[in-house]
Amino acid sequence: MRRGTRSGCFCFVAVHSTARGPSLGGCRMWHYEDSRAAMRDALRLSRAMTYKSAVAGLPLGGGKGVIMLPAPQVDTRLRRAALRDFGDTVDQLGGAYITAEDVGTSAKDMEVIAQQTSYVTGLSRRRGGSGDPSPWTALGVDASIRASLERKLGSESPKGRTIVVTGLGHVGLALAKLLAKAGAKLVVADIDRSKRVFAEQLGARWVTPAKALTVPADVLAPCALGGVLDHESVPKLQVPVVAGAANNQLADDPIADLLAERGILWAPDFVANAGGIINISVELERGGYDPARARVKVNGIGDTMREIFELAHHDADTPFSAAVALASRRVAQAE
Numbered sequence: 108m109r110r111g112t113r114s115g116c117f118c119f120v121a122v123h124s125t126a127r128g129p130s131l132g133g134c135r136m137w138h139y140e141d142s143r144a145a146m147r148d149a150l151r152l153s154r155a156m157t158y159k160s161a162v163a164g165l166p167l168g169g170g171k172g173v174i175m176l177p178a179p180q181v182d183t184r185l186r187r188a189a190l191r192d193f194g195d196t197v198d199q200l201g202g203a204y205i206t207a208e209d210v211g212t213s214a215k216d217m218e219v220i221a222q223q224t225s226y227v228t229g230l231s232r233r234r235g236g237s238g239d240p241s242p243w244t245a246l247g248v249d250a251s252i253r254a255s256l257e258r259k260l261g262s263e264s265p266k267g268r269t270i271v272v273t274g275l276g277h278v279g280l281a282l283a284k285l286l287a288k289a290g291a292k293l294v295v296a297d298i299d300r301s302k303r304v305f306a307e308q309l310g311a312r313w314v315t316p317a318k319a320l321t322v323p324a325d326v327l328a329p330c331a332l333g334g335v336l337d338h339e340s341v342p343k344l345q346v347p348v349v350a351g352a353a354n355n356q357l358a359d360d361p362i363a364d365l366l367a368e369r370g371i372l373w374a375p376d377f378v379a380n381a382g383g384i385i386n387i388s389v390e391l392e393r394g395g396y397d398p399a400r401a402r403v404k405v406n407g408i409g410d411t412m413r414e415i416f417e418l419a420h421h422d423a424d425t426p427f428s429a430a431v432a433l434a435s436r437r438v439a440q441a442e
């Protein structure tokens with residue numbers, strides 16, 4: 108934890124594990140109520156990144172960065188200063204942590220961070236990087252939805268299925284477009300009402316975020332911030348499948364048992380949303396970034412999800428427990 112000399116913003120980097128390789132995780136730029144909340148977010152997300160990389164079979168550990176903004180909206184000068192301060196924080200760790208974009212940051216922001224450190228990925232394609240990871244994350248979630256539909260409803264095709272996408276940010280919108288193209292009947296929601304225009308473009312039904320959690324459908328795809336699945340929301344769900352891009356969808360780990368008790372198949376978020384980090388990891392491979400190689404690897408998320416569902420069934424356990432156990436075994440083998 109450092110307080111930036113240029114911006115005065117607190118910068119946090121949490122390194123959860125380097126057993127399998129350097130910790131890789133995005134830089135989240137967000138306004139928090141206090142520094143404790145920002146620190147908790149970094150710590151919780153770093154653990155998820157360890158699991159995400161391990162389950163995906165990547166030679167990487169788990170870490171996460173957080174820039175704590177003083178207000179929800181800041182001017183360009185302060186934003187750039189905070190990014191450079193964060194770059195200094197990353198550089199202090201000497202490669203134990205490699206950063207990338209996340210909520211509130213972009214490939215352009217990574218170029219600012221790169222002014223202060225070389226431990227940064229997700230740069231623009233013109234800079235030799237892989238660019239915006241959002242389409243790749245969406246592609247992996249699409250593969251996870253198909254694997255979940257196959258497991259729960261007998262067919263992987265989204266065609267004719269009613270799918271609720273909550274959160275039309277970069278990933279959520281990209282996912283909605285993939286599902287619309289595949290013939291799904293979409294219901295979409297976002298806290299930003301200006302995004303209703305996307306519903307019209309997609310031929311989707313628009314609802315409020317609160318209503319989205321109670322819509323009868325085949326799949327709920329949470330693609331906004333985490334904690335959406337809790338003791339209050341899960342009893343109200345009217346879907347057989349939950350599979351989305353949001354990190355930390357479970358408010359608490361035991362919520363996985365509550366979902367299972369209700370007969371709802373939950374695709375573990377740190378497996379479903381690994382497409383972005385898988386794509387970025389290709390940058391670190393010998394020979395540099397290759398989008399064709401990245402696409403093959405990201406589509407493999409569907410097979411990984413099928414393996415986890417089978418392990419859970421075999422052990423009479425939840426997909427969450429099966430995924431955590433698989434990740435833990437792989438980390439332990441590397442220690």
